Amino acid sequence: MNVFLAGLGLILAAGIGAALVRGTRARAGDAVYQILLIIGCITAGAAAGRVLALGAPLSLTIHGAMPGGDWVLGIDSLSAVFLLAILGVGAACAVFGTHDLAAERARGRRATWFTQLSFATLLAAIALVVAARTVVVFLGAWEVMAISSYVLIVAHHEEENVRRSGLIYLVATHTATLALFAMFATWDAAASSWSFDALAAAAPSLGPGATIAVLLLALVGFGFKAGFVPLHFWLPPAHAAAPSHVSALMSGIVIKTGIYGLLRVLLLLGGAPAWWGWLVLGLGVSSGVLGVLWALAQHDIKRLLAYHSVENIGIILMGIGVGALGVSYHAPVIAMLGFAGGLLHTVNHALFKSLLFLGSGAVYRATGTRNMEELGGLARRMPLTWLGFVIGAAAIIGVPPFNGFVSEWLVYQGLFSAGQTSEVSRLAILGIPALALISGLALACFTKVAGVVFLGTARTAHASDAIEIPRGNYLPALALAAACVTLGAMPALGIGLVSATVRELAGVGNVGLPAPVISGASMISLVALSTLALSTLLWLTRRALGRRWTARREPTWACAYDAPTPRMQYTSSSFAAPLLSIFGPLSGVRVERSTTAMRTHASDAVLDGVALPLWRRVHRAALRLRGLQQGRLHLYLLYVMAALLVLLGYLAFGSRP
């Protein structure tokens, strides 16, 4: 445990180091930051890995008169899995971000050390959230995580768009914290102390009303952070506005803390009633479908990737929903399959989503724009970025031999086995075509992104003048890509990683994962490797024989048209148009026509339809309360004193023990 804390300390030291060594010695500061942060992540990650390997959870209690009782930290298998993902992806994003910030420094931005410091703080806070075992530590780390995320999102605060996105994010995350406060308060009323063990012990004695309240508040609080529909509306603006390495961390890791929270609540409660599992499954399906649909309509790369995070959270929720259903129907096999799929997809998504965001960061740094309609043909100018991006795209659409396929396969299995059993849960089998729809739409969307951005020819000067980022800078992304391929070709690794946690969540003690899963994992390896081998064989054969065949280079056939221009290529909006028009108003695309022009605009249904009107209504009501605030200090203090007297009176004469 001390090793873990030492690792966190090193991470914080990295940030402080970057803050101290700045200005003219900024490059040394960068080196200090990277080295300390990587060592810190490895150290803390080693502690987490040890927990998983040995199966022995760690715990540390800091006694003392801290507010809220003792402070307890602990790493069990659930925390360990998340920690490995957090630290691994965090290190990659930090290293990539350092180069990004160095480039910005060269362009004249100052105070990049502040971004480094906030990033280190954020990473340490996330690790602490996952390792917290009392309410106070959890909520404290949660708040630090939220605030440092906000600071990072508004790094480019000179743009009004960025400030607005940051504000929306702040509102959403504090609503989440409020819900979490309410949840813990409800729960604590029945518990003896504020540690998670006490909460777990008090779970059986919670009344039905309190249990419903806790479950729903958990869903709202952690849901805002995870970002499933309809609590997702802060995600796209925030992830698009933040610097790329921050978006990578946020999409890959920060939203997963919401998933972690849900799983932890599930563990502490010892299972949830069936209606909760169905609710989560339904939310998962709707998030998945709507997320990818809205992603199709975007033309900003990062907004598109952010909506894809919503979709993948939907898939994760489907897995968790199936798992929860398995637990409530006392079917351990279903529970294990569902949780395995959800948890593995969490890890996988962290890997390939960060990879994709880092790729988009590289594109932005090279071209200066995030608008897909202005790019094109970058595969020739940025081959390394293209390689990483296409691996990430193939991974996210869930095809073998990449890792997305493995977790989706597990979720399919879970849905199918749920559909096999008792009468009610047979409905779960309808999740199978839903997941297939999600995968199909994801394939369409990423064909669009990869094709429009990297393939074809450059549509504007942004793309034709792009300069590839230095190869060394792209190493973290390539490391993530390698991880995607490895986990895809050897699913046994991924499944082994999460098996201890899955067993704990499903409540089956030392029973192993079902045999079909283990044998299936090795068979998937066979499929993956044979695909790779066969492709390589055919490719080599073709190259060998191809020397006999002449290969001429001619311009692309344009139906005998003599002067094709880059603007004649398919744009991203036109690529997605057939699919979006099928879904009609659900896709959120608004079309504005005039006599000479047509413009499509992708709007977010929840943000524009629900959140903003609600905000405006609250604002109007708050304006009416303005009369109470006249700027006179004495009046405010009078309010404070009056409140104090009322409370004293209530304490003294009101509540009688």
Added chain:
Amino acid sequence: MTSFAELALFLVVLSDFAVLATSRLSACIRAIAFQGILLGALPLLIHLDISGHLVVLAVGTAVIKAGVLPWFLRWAIREAAVRREVEPLIGYMASVILGAAALAIAFAVANALPLRMVGTDLLVPVALVTVMIGLVVLITRSKAVTQVVGYLMLENGIFLFGLTQSERVPFLVEIGVLLDVFVGVFIMGIVVFHINREFDSISAARLTELHD
């Protein structure tokens, strides 16, 4: 020992009323400094077991509350060149009557509150009185320096409360003292000096111009 503690508490209440009644700023500051010394001595008077930790705490409290903070306040008065307080919003007579009413409320409420009594059972009512009179000073005075004195009195009251809990949460008292230092530097440096510089006056009534 309790009689000494009770004497100290009685003197604390007197110093509260002194701040309420006087119109000279230096007298206010002297009163709060005196209160600081009393508060420094109180932990030693209440707890029968004198440990090194406790002595350090007492001396530190006394130094900060009776030495550092009043020095800051006097420096602020010199820089801003003020001498007398203007008539408070409700008049000196009414302030003292309000203080007396606060005393009565405090004693009435303290009996009904489910607090554990440590040392002497005067501690809780005196803490309540100090808090309330501090609030009254904050509300009714217009010069920023006096308001800072009122805030310090509020803090002293909270410190007194902390003494009743100090066996279970010894940390809390120390953190409270640290807060004092923070408050002192923050309020003094920024509020008084900047108000004086920005608005050519440290009259809190002019703060109403900040609202939209």
Added chain:
Amino acid sequence: MTDSQSGVSFTALAVLLIAAPIIPGVASRTKAILTGRQGSPVWQLYADLWKLAQRGTVLSTRTTWIFQLAPVVLLATTIVAAALVPLDGRVSIVRFAGDAVAFAGVLGLGRFALSLAALDTGSSLEGMGASREVTFASLAEPGLFVAFATLGVIAHDFSLSAMLGDAAGRVGASGGAGPSLVMVALSVFALSLAECSRVPVDDPSTHLELTMVHEVMVLDHSGPDLAMILYAGALKLGLFSAILMNVLVAASGQGKWSFGGAAIAALVASFVGMGVSIGVVESIVARLRQPKVPLYLAGGSALALFGLILVLR
């Protein structure tokens, strides 16, 4: 899997690899006969493949390595998918729980590669083809999965070998799942027409770029690359015909073949049957307009959904 069984499976795979190209030939021959023409011979695709393999390739100046990699990936994934389907009516070469998902996934990889190659050319025609292809595919996939889910519920197993292979026949007959299986067969046929780019979703014989879907997507490929793509298309048709045959046999309630020879013969017969059915459909029905295709796909999926509901009750 016993040696003799695996031997039959490998033989079936070899038969698929050799005989699948007759399906488009049979289809066009059927269409020709029905419309009173002579038509091209049944082995036309073999001749085309041979001709293309001899030729050189013309590559666009805009394309990158993915353009040349895509046909290779397409062919490789189609062959791997063939290893997952029980071509001999009993077991597939590779099988595991949930391999139906792997089947769809592997075919998806091929489609992804080909769509990227289409966009690689930077041509508006190919972009249009890729756009339509992924649109129709994303709507056809759920229907296919509903069909798989139905088969899985009937067979109590989510592996293609169990759904389509040995056990299916017995369970189908005894469980009274006949009507359900017929629905599934109709649905799979309708959706396979979409997946393999046949009428009424796509017309492989049209030469107008604006009306093509799959054909326009591979417009720029030439020589051996085009040969690989055409061959992979034929293989895919063969896969779906094998699937359909197994479903129909299960629906009829008969037992499975008692020896390997009959299985191989049945496989070849399914190719011919598929070709004839496609030819008949192409003669009777015209290609649907673009906005109608989603309705068609939804209809196909609905058939499978009815089958699922029937069997879930």
